[in-house]
Amino acid sequence: IYGYEGACSGLHGHTWKVEVEVKANQTNELGISFDFKELKAITEPIIQQLDHHHLNEVPPFDHENPTAENLSRYIYEKVRGQLPAHISISRVTVWESENYAVSYSEE
Numbered sequence: 516i517y518g519y520e521g522a523c524s525g526l527h528g529h530t531w532k533v534e535v536e537v538k539a540n541q542t543n544e545l546g547i548s549f550d551f552k553e554l555k556a557i558t559e560p561i562i563q564q565l566d567h568h569h570l571n572e573v574p575p576f577d578h579e580n581p582t583a584e585n586l587s588r589y590i591y592e593k594v595r596g597q598l599p600a601h602i603s604i605s606r607v608t609v610w611e612s613e614n615y616a617v618s619y620s621e622e
Contacts, residue, residue, distance in 0.1 A: 539601060562590070591604060
């Protein structure tokens with residue numbers, strides 16, 4: 516993390532966990548608002564662009580620090596742009612460890 520004073524200023528890694536929450540005002544005849552399989556099909560390619568890469572070399576993190584805060588906002592914006600009209604994104608949470616996470620939402 517550029518400009519950070521401490522151990523995280525150097526190259527280091529995390530095993531991120533990403534949680535994506537969506538919301539809807541209705542369900543279909545099966546009681547499903549949005550199939551998780553469809554959400555996964557949207558989310559997985561976004562995550563794969565980041566997974567097992569040196570994030571400081573992956574746009575936009577080649578000029579923006581790859582903090583959990585920035586990652587959650589980035590994923591939020593990417594997922595939001597691919598959801599069907601009747602589904603909205605609620606929040607994206609990025610877990611840096613088992614105990615620490617940050618969420619991004621525009622609510």
